[in-house]
Amino acid sequence: MASEYGGMWKSLGMDLGAHDQLLAVLGQGYTDVFLSQANRPKGMDYFNFVMSEVHGLRIKEMLEAREQGEKIVGSYCVFVPEEIVRAAGATLVGLCSGGDFAMEEVERVLPRNTCALIKSSFGFKLGKVCPYLESADMIVGENTCDGKKKSYEELNKLVSNLYVMDLPQTKSENARALLKAEFVRFARAVEELTGNPITVESLKKGIAITNAKRQAMHRLEALRKADPEPISGLDALLASQVSFYDAPVRFTESVNALCDELEERIKDNVAVFPEKTPRILMSGCPMAVPNWKLPWIVESSGAVIVGEESCVGERGLRNLTDDSGQDVESLMEAIVDRYFKIDCAIFTPNEDRADHIVQMAKDYKADGVIQYALNFCQPYQIEAMGLESRMEKEGIPMLRIETDYSPEDAEQLKTRVEAFVEMIG
Amino acid sequence: MIFAGLDIGSRSMELVLLQKGRIVEWRKTDTGYDPLGQASHIMEGLSWDSLTATGYGRKLISDNLNAQAITEIQAHALGVRELFPEARTVLDIGGQDTKAMALLPNGKISRFEMNDRCAAGTGKFLEFMATSLSQPLEKFGGFALTGRPGVSINSMCTVFAETEATSLMAKGCKASDIALALHHSVVRRSLSMLKRVGLNDPVVFTGGVARNPCMVKLLEQDLAMNLCIPQNPEMTGALGAALYGASKARAHSTASK
Ligand code: SF4
Ligand code: SF4
Numbered sequence: 162m163a164s165e166y167g168g169m170w171k172s173l174g175m176d177l178g179a180h181d182q183l184l185a186v187l188g189q190g191y192t193d194v195f196l197s198q199a200n201r202p203k204g205m206d207y208f209n210f211v212m213s214e215v216h217g218l219r220i221k222e223m224l225e226a227r228e229q230g231e232k233i234v235g236s237y238c239v240f241v242p243e244e245i246v247r248a249a250g251a252t253l254v255g256l257c258s259g260g261d262f263a264m265e266e267v268e269r270v271l272p273r274n275t276c277a278l279i280k281s282s283f284g285f286k287l288g289k290v291c292p293y294l295e296s297a298d299m300i301v302g303e304n305t306c307d308g309k310k311k312s313y314e315e316l317n318k319l320v321s322n323l324y325v326m327d328l329p330q331t332k333s334e335n336a337r338a339l340l341k342a343e344f345v346r347f348a349r350a351v352e353e354l355t356g357n358p359i360t361v362e363s364l365k366k367g368i369a370i371t372n373a374k375r376q377a378m379h380r381l382e383a384l385r386k387a388d389p390e391p392i393s394g395l396d397a398l399l400a401s402q403v404s405f406y407d408a409p410v411r412f413t414e415s416v417n418a419l420c421d422e423l424e425e426r427i428k429d430n431v432a433v434f435p436e437k438t439p440r441i442l443m444s445g446c447p448m449a450v451p452n453w454k455l456p457w458i459v460e461s462s463g464a465v466i467v468g469e470e471s472c473v474g475e476r477g478l479r480n481l482t483d484d485s486g487q488d489v490e491s492l493m494e495a496i497v498d499r500y501f502k503i504d505c506a507i508f509t510p511n512e513d514r515a516d517h518i519v520q521m522a523k524d525y526k527a528d529g530v531i532q533y534a535l536n537f538c539q540p541y542q543i544e545a546m547g548l549e550s551r552m553e554k555e556g557i558p559m560l561r562i563e564t565d566y567s568p569e570d571a572e573q574l575k576t577r578v579e580a581f582v583e584m585i586g
Numbered sequence: 587m588i589f590a591g592l593d594i595g596s597r598s599m600e601l602v603l604l605q606k607g608r609i610v611e612w613r614k615t616d617t618g619y620d621p622l623g624q625a626s627h628i629m630e631g632l633s634w635d636s637l638t639a640t641g642y643g644r645k646l647i648s649d650n651l652n653a654q655a656i657t658e659i660q661a662h663a664l665g666v667r668e669l670f671p672e673a674r675t676v677l678d679i680g681g682q683d684t685k686a687m688a689l690l691p692n693g694k695i696s697r698f699e700m701n702d703r704c705a706a707g708t709g710k711f712l713e714f715m716a717t718s719l720s721q722p723l724e725k726f727g728g729f730a731l732t733g734r735p736g737v738s739i740n741s742m743c744t745v746f747a748e749t750e751a752t753s754l755m756a757k758g759c760k761a762s763d764i765a766l767a768l769h770h771s772v773v774r775r776s777l778s779m780l781k782r783v784g785l786n787d788p789v790v791f792t793g794g795v796a797r798n799p800c801m802v803k804l805l806e807q808d809l810a811m812n813l814c815i816p817q818n819p820e821m822t823g824a825l826g827a828a829l830y831g832a833s834k835a836r837a838h839s840t841a842s843k
Contacts, residue, residue, distance in 0.1 A: 572642070577700055580659035584695045 204419030255405025259449030263288030389432030394466020506540035591828030594643025597681030665826030733766030
């Protein structure tokens with residue numbers, strides 16, 4: 162891979178030596194975690210291929226489209242409205258931030274007690290190893306938690322194309338008005354970036370592409386309600402991770418093809434785990450690529466993950482955007498409505514999230530919930546405390562995990578997860 | 587049928603053989619640097635029908651010695667239930683972990699907590715402190731009991747606590763008073779863990795640290811209740827593992843009838 166794409170990476174200004182190291186670790190991790198699973202659906206071949214070409218073919222494709230004038234917008238959060246980016250004819254990619262890289266350099270810019278997700282995004286920048294980051298024409302930061310919003314001030318010193326979007330903190334009328342104003346401002350900014358005006362037609366198209374992608378994922382999620390499960394939680398997580406950077410139309414087709422196969426599997430009673438395997442709902446912080454540690458531990462401890470209440474999961478995909486509006490104004494309102502429902506822990510109060518977890522636990526017939534927070538992530542850590550009593554009231558067993566991307570606590574986590582699985586099994 | 591339970595901890599390993607519900611053999615040795623070798627050593631000359639491993643080394647044993655594995659959390663709950671059927675809360679302080687568990691009246695675990703990552707509040711902490719105060723570990727608790735209250739150690743981190751102890755010594759504090767303060771700090775940490783799982787009487791205290799008289803006294807004082815302590819508090823995990831094997835065999839034979 163290095164030789165084939167070396168020139169491309171170099172032209173993006175990446176550090177080839179460091180990047181080789183990253184790819185080696187990523188490749189090994191992928192082999193150990195994903196390829197070693199038994200009885201995977203054939204439809205996963207596509208996702209294996211995408212992962213193996215994650216820094217190669219997909220980047221090449223994006224750069225070729227850029228030659229034709231298509232701009233690339235990178236985002237760190239599911240609050241960045243994909244419909245608007247697509248309406249302006251640009252492509253949106255998620256900047257993953259799921260692994261530690263160049264941590265010594267990062268800790269010269271950010272305090273050590275910063276969540277791993279934020280540190281990782283800086284590590285990829287300072288280490289010059291992320292081709293998505295390096296090829297983005299616009300990087301969108303959003304004022305979510307304090308950690309993120311303050312660190313964008315620092316990121317702004319490292320990149321020349323950061324656009325910061327303000328976000329509300331409550332679900333009040335005023336808060337909605339703020340989101341609306343910010344989405345309108347963002348629409349102007351992408352219009353300016355691409356030179357393409359956003360029209361009723363282009364918005365409708367943007368909505369259609371994005372909705373189709375979400376609908377395919379909803380279909381996949383619905384199939385995971387089957388008992389026994391036709392697909393592992395790890396593989397479903399992978400599909401949801403890939404949704405952040407793959408070309409949307411092709412992605413949608415591939416997820417639908419996977420779903421066709423899973424339907425067959427359910428009919429034929431083909432499962433990836435033995436019957437009566439305890440079912441776990443994962444909930445909490447986003448699981449960005451390649452943060453597979455905890456899901457891997459769960460699924461190698463005799464449990465199956467049946468759903469993710471996470472931004473890389475249902476929280477990010479749950480709602481569709483109403484496309485019935487006949488003018489730009491009403492379509493923009495529909496987009497705001499859709500995003501305003503996201504129940505990120507930065508909102509206060511945030512009862513919807515707890516309700517969603519309870520609902521999902523029931524829908525997916527989960528035997529227990531594992532709530533995952535990154536160390537130093539106050540929004541999710543604090544919500545976890547309240548969730549614990551709510552879940553107790555609902556009679557749903559819950560395990561609270563705080564961890565980061567480093568492998569050092571893997572054994573300890575394994576013991577706790579296994580004990581939880583024994584407890585609910 | 588003989589059921590063997592083997593608990594491979596970070597410091598020591600224990601073996602229990604169970605026949606007709608009675609303990610017919612138990613052994614203990616250091617885990618050392620070659621847990622698998624030590625395990626074969628401890629089991630020399632014995633025979634059994636099923637082996638269940640628990641503790642840190644459970645995976646190693648189950649992979650190599652044809653055993654099933656359960657976590658130390660479940661093993662302790664089972665072991666404690668056998669010894670004290672009424673037990674509702676368990677505190678286990680071993681070499682490297684501290685665990686607290688809440689048990690339902692039917693004996694099932696309803697909640698558990700475990701220390702994360704570092705050695706704060708574990709047997710290792712006490713061992714390290716005993717060494718830095720030049721006390722043999724077995725006598726450390728008794729020594730601390732001769733101390734007088736008034737001094738306090740605030741740090742939970744092993745390294746920082748040693749720094750605190752050293753500077754107290756430099757100020758002329760007596761080693762026994764410092765030892766008492768160190769025990770207090772472990773007790774504080776255990777109590778917060780117990781409270782997190784929800785404290786219900788009776789409380790059972792297990793693990794090697796349950797042999798430490800100062801820990802027992804301070805915990806009983808702060809909880810204002812008596813603790814139940816097994817005769818061999820390190821054995822609970824191995825006993826639980828053996829019991830698990832027995833219950834599996836029972837379930838199997840009823841299922842196949
Ligand atoms: S958790 Fe919040 S900040 Fe993070 S991606 Fe989700 S919505 Fe954005
Ligand atoms: S919400 Fe939590 S995980 Fe997300 S960036 Fe902030 S601190 Fe990190």
